[in-house]
Each structure stands twice: as structure tokens, then as C-alpha cells.
Amino acid sequence: MSSPLLSVRNLQKYFPTSRNVGFRKEKLQVKAVDGISFDLMKGETLGLVGESGCGKTTAGRTILKLIEPTAGEIIFEGQDITKLRPGLMTPLRAQMQIIFQDPFSALNPRQTVGKIIAAPFEIQKVTPEGGVKKEVAGLMQRVGLNPEHYNRYPHEFSGGQRQRIGIARAIALKPKLIVADEPVSALDVSIQAQVINLIDDLQKADGISIVFIAHDLSVVQHISDRVAVMYLGKIMELAKTEDLFTAPHHPYTTALLSAVPQPDPRGERNRERIILKGDLPSPINPPAGCVFNTRCWKVQEVCRSKTPELLTVGKSQVACHFPE
């Protein structure tokens, strides 16, 4: 088996925060990402799903070292980049790119589209064959934008088109890794499908590895080779997409799958739903033992004291004392 493009080991990101207690400030930590590990192969898409606040964005940005990790290791192409200084990161940045969720705020409103897409060339100080302009026009063509719109500003484009601009910028330097942070969440279904197809095509053509962050399970299922389900900063289950969706092993995965309504009224009428009680606990003070124990319907005494490890169950990796 080939070696992975990216290996993440026990990655942690704690954000410091504080609370006033009388005259003192009590120091607290938001455990946004709390020890996740996974490998990403060349040309593979790994889906990262979970509810709001479970640490998907933080994980994605920490992997790219846009945020300094608190602990753990990030190994990119065999090189440990965890402690790499920003100066030494710059050449690596060409290899790893990010696509943001919000197509409205991620683009500088005062720059023309041409400038925005050309920015990576400028930052990395490279001049592509045939010049920047020609390259950008080619990129625009590739993502389905009209190259004649080179001099337009972002507000002159629709949400879907802006996302295409973001994608063009991300693929400009032919990166090996892209973290796509909810790239289609803000888009309507008909537009969402266009963008998903675009990402799919580009990846197949260029063999890019993608960490695809989303909260929509249907989208993740469609695009991912493997899926990691996150909850409160931890990975609950990691498996091949097909295995995860046909035979979920973690109670949280099961509940999540059962909560997603499908565009199939007859199926919906006969469906038995697992409705979780309560809300997500705070990542400042996560439950002891298994972090899911406050909402799990299978919870036992041991779940409150002992944290389950991510272990192999069937073909999947599952962090649960009582997997399905």
C-alpha cells in the first residue's frame, strides 16, 4: 500500500477562554479538536461530518496550519509540518489549499476576479507558462466561468459562481491537498449539484486529495471515499463511505443517519427515527468518559467514566464501548 499524503495523529486544538469569578479570571479551554487521527491517501476524499460546533472547521484549518495546533502531529508527504515555522511553510502552502463556506465573505470585494484567482501565483512568486493572464483565463474556463468576466468584481456574480471563483483560486497552483470547508452549504440544491460535480471532476482529473467538510450527510455520502463522523472535537466513527452508510456502528452515526430526512415520502412514513434527547454539551466542559454519553440511548455506567478508543469494529473504526 502506498504511503498516505497526509497523516494526522492525536491532533488537538484548545482555544483559551476565560470567565470572571469575583476578582479572578478563571482560565478555561474550548476543546475544539480533541485528539483526532486519520490518514488521507493520494486522490482520496475524506468527508468530515458532524453538527455545528463539533470542530470541523478548526480541524480543517489546523491541518493546513492556518491555526497552530495545541498538540499532535501533522505529517504531509512524509514531512512533519507540525512545528514548521511560517517561513518554511510558504513553499508548502502551494501544495495545500482551502475553499471556504461563505462564497460572499471569502472574496475581497475590491479585487477583480482575475486578481483574486491570480493571487496564489503572486504569493508563491511563480509565473506559469504563457503568463498569468492566460493561465487564469484557462482556470476560469475550467471551473465554468466565462473568461471574459476577468475584470468583474465578486458582487457581480451569483453565490454558485463565487464558489467557482474560490475553487479556481484553490486549484491554481495544482495543489495536492484541498480542505473544502462546507463549500456547498450556502448554495441552493440545483446550484449545489453543479458545484459538487465540478469538485468531483477536478479531483478525478488532477488526483487531488480532499478533506471535504460538511454537515449534510447526503452530500458527504455522494462525494467521499471515506467518512469521519465528529462529535465534540472527537472522531466517533471512521469508515469507508459505503460501510458507514449501510452499517453504522456508532450510536451517534446511527442517530445522525436516522435524523436526515430523505426526499422520499413513502420511505419517510415508514421510517423509525431515533430522536436524540437534549442538545450538544459545551466543548469547554465536555462530559467525562464518552463525550456522547449525555445523549446516547445505549449509555451504560462505564461510558461515564472510561473514554472509548477509536478501535476497529467490522470494517470500520469506532469509538464506542457498545458498538452496534
Add this chain to the structure above:
Amino acid sequence: MKNLLEIKDLKVTFPTDDGFVQAVDGVSISVAPGETVAIVGESGSGKTVTSLSVIGLHNRKVTQITGSILVKDKDESLDIVSAPLDKIRSYRGRVVSMIFQDPMSSLHPYYKIGSQLAEAYLVHHPGKKEEANKKALEMLSLVGIPEPQVRAKEYPHQFSGGMRQRVMIAMALMNDPAVLIADEPTTALDVTVQAQILQLLKDLQKNLNMGILLITHDLGVVAQVADRVHVMYAGRIVEQGNVDDIFYSPHAPYTLGLLKSVPRIGSRGSERLKAIPGQPPSLINLPIGCAFAPRCEYISLADENSCENLRPQLLGNSDSHKSRCHVPEEKRDKLFTAEIKGART
């Protein structure tokens, strides 16, 4: 009138600097007791504008509204489009209630939950403070908020998103309204919380025999809770029918396009999604013909040039299932039912 709500030929136009925005164009929808009627459509298709019309929340001075919106209150019925504002206010929150998309911003940050709930009752029952407080606690426990006495004294920021949406629902139910309008009630929530709220709405509806007008862009939510569905595109209803008709034998090319473009859990992931090309038209200068024509792949099945030049009417062989399209209905029915079957497997 057996329906609780009857919207007839509603047109809403906003004059703007760039021209007239025809946000809603000839929408007719009715809601009967105990029924959930859904409006689906993409962003900007006019769903919210329609729902705000029903409780008369548009500024009449700057908005042109025509058509009628009849709301039934016992033996009386009121046309929201033309009635005096005082009369409309007496209906708001009492006969027709509304819950909004964003529970984070829809509650007043400076008033206690309990007093916000009680106020909804007091508007329509002046002076009955004690009753209002009692009802507030009752409603909070009805929507599944534990320890209502304690929580009523708290402020919105002390509640999670899901809890706040429960509070919004409780507030909407304070006067036992006949119709509840829910504008994207779960869009801002996580799936597991969405499942809780949808379940809650369903249970409440069963017990209170309310009519619900549910507005959403999520086809999954529609499939889960709706009895009848209206699909909107560019301010018009392009198809309406029972939920099974819409999902298993859609008649409008747009509905078909939507259904084919959603990724489904369980379908083969390696296959490409069937996206609808292009994007929705601007509402300022709608094409004279079919608004969907620039994106439609079935134009060739219709009479030559009809799609571009003639606006299709909302018609159907059965009263319950209608659509707007120039292609003969029989043709579409066969073709689309087969296509959708192909997409499901």
C-alpha cells in the same frame, strides 16, 4: 369556507431603484384544519414574501399587493390584503401565528422568556396577567422545555438554538391559533435537533388540529411532514399536488430537476449528480414566456417557440395535481415518472 386559509391570486411587487421586483406572481394556496401544506423553492423564489403577506407584515405604503388572503376565524373571515391594520393585528398571533427561520435573532434579547410568552397572550386578552403566566408555563412544558418555572425567568441567550425554536413555537401557540406559518423552522438547526422540532410540530398538529403552512427549501423535510406541496420558481407556483404526486410523478420540469439534483443517501455515490444548468432569473425582468425556459431541457417537446413567448398556466387533468408547462401533461407524466424512478435506484 372549510379552509382556514385561502390565498387567491396573490401578487406582491416591490418598487426598487432598479425597477419593480415581482416577488410573488399569482400564488393561490389553501390550508385546511389538520393539514400541512408545504411551499418549496430555492432562495429568492418568493416563499418568505408569501408567508409574510399572510400576516400582513409587508409595509403597505411601499409594497403593491393584490389578490386576496382569506383567514377564517370561527364564523368570520378576513381578507388580509384589504382589511384595516387594526383588524389584522387582532388576527395576528391569535388566528394565524408565525415562526421564523432564525431562532437566535427572533427573540428579544432583553426580555425574559416568560414575559415574552405572556405578552403574546396579553395582546389578545388584555389584563389577564395571571392567566397569561399560567399559559406561558403550560406552553413551555408542552413544547418540551424541562423545568418551565425556572426557564421562564431566563433570557434567550441562556437557551440553545433548538430550545429557542421550541420557545418560538410555544409563543406561536399561546392563543391556540388555527393556522401556523413556519418559515424555514429548522434551517438554522442541526439535523438531530431538526428531527426533534419536526417531531414536535407533528405531535402538536395532531393534538391541536392546526393547519400548518410550512416553508422550506429542503425536499427531505417536505417529504417527511407535508400532505400537499407547492413548488415555487421565480415567484410563481410551477407545480402543486399531493406529496406523493410531487415526489413520484412530478409534472413540472423544474420539480423533476430539483428531485434529480439532490444527492440521496443510499444511492450510488460514484454517479454524477444531475444538476440543473444555469441559475434562477432576476425577478426584475422576468422573461415573458416560461421563467424556467433558459434552464429547461424539455423545450423541444413543447410547440415551437411557445416556451419563450407564452407564459404557461397552472393546469392539470386532476384538480389536485397541477403544473405549468407547455409540454402535454400525458407526455410529461410518463417521461418524468420513469426518469424519477431511474434516479431513485
Add this chain to the structure above:
Amino acid sequence: MPRFILRRAYFATLTILLVSIVVYGVFSILPFDPAALTCGQKCTPAIVEANRVKLGFDKPLWQQYWLFLSGIFLGRTYGAGSAEFTCPAPSFGYSFNENMCVTDMLAEALPVTINLAIGAFVIWITVGVGLGLLAAKFRGRYPDTISSVFVLLGTSLPTFVTGLFFLIYVTIKWKIVPLSLEGFTPITESPVKYLQYFILPWLTLAILYAAFYTRFTRATVLETLGEDYIRTARAKGLSERVVLLKHTMRAALAPITTSAGLDIAGLIGGAIITESIFNLAGLGRMTLQAVYEFDLSVVVATTILAATVVITMNLIVDIAYGYLDPRVRMK
């Protein structure tokens, strides 16, 4: 909550102390010999030297400051023997120009400035908030137009222009308000004379601020009216009056209170011009005069006093905000 107040009060006290050190230090470093200013034309080096000792200016700076500080709490005695005299606590020093304890000077000037500030504040907040509300409610119609003209005039005319206008036209030419010759009369003695003394200075000060608050209130209210929770209030069936005066005003209250509190503190500065124009015997005029005459004890005292007012108002605003905005209260 009380703990939070205590914590803030503690920091406020520290800040005031720090400010007093800095102010005292800065004014003492200035290249004026305070002792040289203490005697008139017939000065001899011997007298200056004697006064230097008498006032304690011969001591090192930190000792001088310590004497100043302890004087505030314990009172202070100057000179010795037959020339000995005492400024009782709280003592803020002694002014040789006026031959008075600074505290006594403050005691005379302070009521004038306080009355000026409070009166102006009441007028500006009523007019500003009222007009702002009207402008927001009738946005784009004539109350809005009128208020925007007022805002434009009020913000573009400097205080000394409005003040001089009032003085020259209203008092001298048109004689609507007679010139007040008797000085400050407390309202309890004669409300008419009190009003005569203050009405024009009040208006002068209030107009500028009223204009700011009209604009600020209008903007805040309009912004609040666009909030989702206002739509919720309307959806309940509440009348526009309740929506505006209860739900909208409640939300607008916190920002308005905050800036009003801070602006009151700023009035001390504004008072200088107004008091000079109308010849009011207030703190502002006193400070200005002291600056002209290099009366450092007075300048130090008023500067520290002004800083104390600003810091105290900040404290009050913080506490008030905690009460007004429950989201802050909880933290």
C-alpha cells in the same frame, strides 16, 4: 453582580490614583517655578525662597505628591509660626493667585458647572431622543426632514457660535432673556433668577449634543426596527406604538445610556467655552483663568477632578450596561 461592581470600582480607584500621579508629575515638571508665581511685582529672591519652603516646593517630587495626596484626606497646613494657615480636608492645595484654598474655590465653582451640566443634559436627552424617535417613526416624511435640518445645523455650528448668537441677539439686541448680573442663585432661592442665569448656557450646550443624539437615536431605532425580534413582536399582534416604545426603545436604551453617560463627563470640557461666553463662575472658567495665570494648584486640582468624573461615569455606565443588557450581566 455586586462582585462585578466591586471589581470595577477597585480598578476605577486605581485608575484615578494613577491619573493623579501623572497629572501631578507632568505639571510639576513644567518649566515654571511655582514659587516664583506666588508673589507679585515686588518680588525678591528671598521671598520666593521663603514661599517655596512654605508651599513645600523645596521637597523632592514624590514627597510633594505625597503631601498633596495626604492633604486630600487629612487637610494640609502651610508655613509655620504666625504665617501658618490650614486648608482643611479635603485639601487640593492652595492658590497664591487667589489666596484661597483650592477646595474653597472648587466649592464655589462646582455647583455652577453641575447645574449647567445637568440642565443641558436633560434638555439634550429629551430633545435628542424624542426627535430621533419621531424621525425614525416618520422616516422619509416631514418630521424626518425637519430633524435632519436640525441635525445638520446643530452639528455644524460650534458651541461658541451658538453661544455668541444667543448672547448678542437673544440677550443684548432682542432682550428676550435679560443679562444676569447677580451671578449664581440656587433654584431654591429664586427659580426665575436661576433660569435667567442658566437658560441660554443650557441651550448653547444642549443644541450640539441634542443634534448628535437625534442622529444617534434615529439610526439606532431604525436599525433595531429591522431586527428579527421586532418582526416577532409585530407577528404577535402588538400595536406599532408598543412595538416602537417598548420593544424597540428597550433595545435602543443600552447604547443610548452608554454614550449619554460618557458625554456627561465630556461636558466638563464643553463647559469651558460656554462658561466663558456667558461669564458663568463655573469650573470651566476657573480652569481657564488658572491656566492663564499659571495657577498650577488649581489646574492640577481641576484636571484630576475632571479625570475622576470621566472615570466615575465610565464606571457607572459599565454597571448600568450590565443591568440593561442581560447578556453582559451573565458574564
